[in-house]
Amino acid sequence: MMTAVKETRMLLGGEWVNRKETITVRDPQDNTIFTTVPKASVKDALYAIETAKEGAKISAKLSVFERMNIIHKAVQYIEDNKERYAQTIATEGSKTITEARAEVKRCMDTMRLSAEEARRMHGETIPFGQREGGDNRIGYYYHFPVGIVAAITPFNDPLNLVAHKVGPAIASGNAIIVKPASLTPVSAILLAEALDYAGLPRKVLQVITGNGGEIGDVLVTHPAVRLVSFTGGFETGEAIAKKAGLKKISMELGSNSPAIVLEDADVMDAVQSCVAGAFGAVGQNCLGVQRIYVKEAVYHAFVEQFVAEAKKYIVGDKRSDETMMGPLIHEKEAIRIEKLVDEAVALGATILTGGERDGAFYMPTVLENVPRGAQIIEEEVFGPVVSIFKIDSVEEAIELANDVNYGLQAGIFTKNIDIAFKAIHDLEVGGVIVNDSSDYRVDAMPFGGVKGSGIGREGVKFAMEDMTEKKVVQFKL
Structure with a gap:
């Protein structure tokens, strides 16, 4: 200490x-x-x-x-x-x-x-x-x-x-x-x-x-x-x-960074990458994963494993080598996030895990069924909350990923090189990370985004x- x-x-x-x-x-x-x-x-x-x-x-x-x-x-x-x-x-x-x-x-x-x-x-x-x-x-x-x-x-x-x-x-x-x-x-x-x-x-x-x-x-x-x-x-x-x-x-x-998980992806690899991307640094990360669009064929397997990994997150004393997530920067930030989650739930969203606050701490939170128009998917959360959506096609995922006034980075998980290049071309972002989450950066690369x-x-x-x-x-x- x-x-x-x-x-x-x-x-x-x-x-x-x-x-x-x-x-x-x-x-x-x-x-x-x-x-x-x-x-x-x-x-x-x-x-x-x-x-x-x-x-x-x-x-x-x-x-x-x-x-x-x-x-x-x-x-x-x-x-x-x-x-x-x-x-x-x-x-x-x-x-x-x-x-x-x-x-x-x-x-x-x-x-x-x-x-x-x-x-x-x-x-x-x-x-x-x-x-x-x-x-x-x-x-x-x-x-x-x-x-x-x-x-x-x-x-x-x-x-x-x-x-x-x-x-x-x-x-x-x-x-x-x-x-x-x-x-x-x-x-x-x-x-x-x-x-x-x-x-x-x-x-x-x-x-x-x-x-x-x-x-x-x-x-x-x-x-x-x-x-x-x-x-x-x-x-x-x-x-x-x-x-x-x-x-x-x-x-x-x-940003409000998206990740897209397709049916040919390594699901467990995608889960681990997105969990780290969503909850690292308490979600106070401009590259943090905020929205995940998952193909229907692997949706249930992905969600089940994602929630299980989120529940394993060790939240507590940030000075401990064992701790994976500490507090937000201020209690008012945790209260702000709590209000965003409560609003989403009032509009029909489901909390799969988390949704609890203790002072400046907010538990890793996974949401499902978040309706369009909810602030938590329209704006930058800057906290440990991620929303997961079921999609029918990569075209739908790209359209939804682009449907915000942000565009820093995005991730896509697929083994199909043609689909990967389609996403690279069509996603309105400053960086596309293939087979990893949006939360990847080396300090030598050009880093920035489009729109807001x-x-x-x-x-x-x-x-x-x-x-x-x-x-x-x-x-x-």
Whole structure:
């Protein structure tokens, strides 16, 4: 068990600072106080931007070798302190200690990828002779940093999702200001600690903690900020897009991910993949399986085995190595999910297992017979609830899978290559995972969705492309 920390400072203007006003960070499992962080003001946010103007100039002048060296040294620092990082994630957030340790490993992978992509970010020569009279011209294009990146990050992956913004920003020569989720700010501060130790010039990275409604608007709307990278909810993302102005925006806004199980699938494999995809990280996962469409021929076998596996889930103390699922991030989230389930039941849905709440804990829940129009299948649940449906054809499954305003990833289980490619082509999503659930990602791949699931793509290489512009150079001989 991690002991409470008296106070945690933020990195602002090149200094580790505190403030008289603070935000209390609590362990959602028992509501005990973990630490406090400064409550940054509008003045602090403006100061961060002014500092970042200097940081952007410093960052742009760092050689690729220097950027790589700093990032690799930061990774080594995280490796040397990985249990402290994992305990922090598990204390301030919802993840079990096992899940937290896995996140620390992924963070190190993300940062290593950032260092490696720094060496691979190059331009191309341009054949100016393609135009008549251009034979005496040669040239190329190269990438240059946008300048200042503002990153607003969520609570569910408080370390690795920050790394997905910070690593690419540094690797591509930008300054970055991180505003982490107020519920889980310490993990982001620990990433800044690693980079500070590694010798990153302090004005290049700042982590300011505070209320999003106050400091977030300053970061989003300020003209000096050239890219806003946001991971969070659809409504907040839509509001940011409306007020950001003329600048780049990259957003991952969640999903309502489907899985399709056909009659030729390995049913037990599909069950195990979808159970993990539905209930991992307490379902607080943008890739989490929320809807499962199962062909009639295997429906009863699938449901029976799925419910049996869901009942085996060990829910309890997130600090125990045996626990498979801990609490949601806050009791109000568990209450919100409880209301969604109750509404679905009132409309005719059947609870096959779960449907019980204890404070911030909500049991793994499986629903059947959920009618169209119920919020629990229209919106992102972001909790441990999955709905299963019987379908007659793959065409029906694809139509239903597409019938929401989200499209991040989808999974399909089949041995038929033709059907797999039909799903790949017809599913309105940013990624199709064949013979696994939607809940699969490597940190190097382009990651993002369509419709209400966001704009642009994360994944280190692709984030770096967003964080740079192309400059053309041409010589007339």
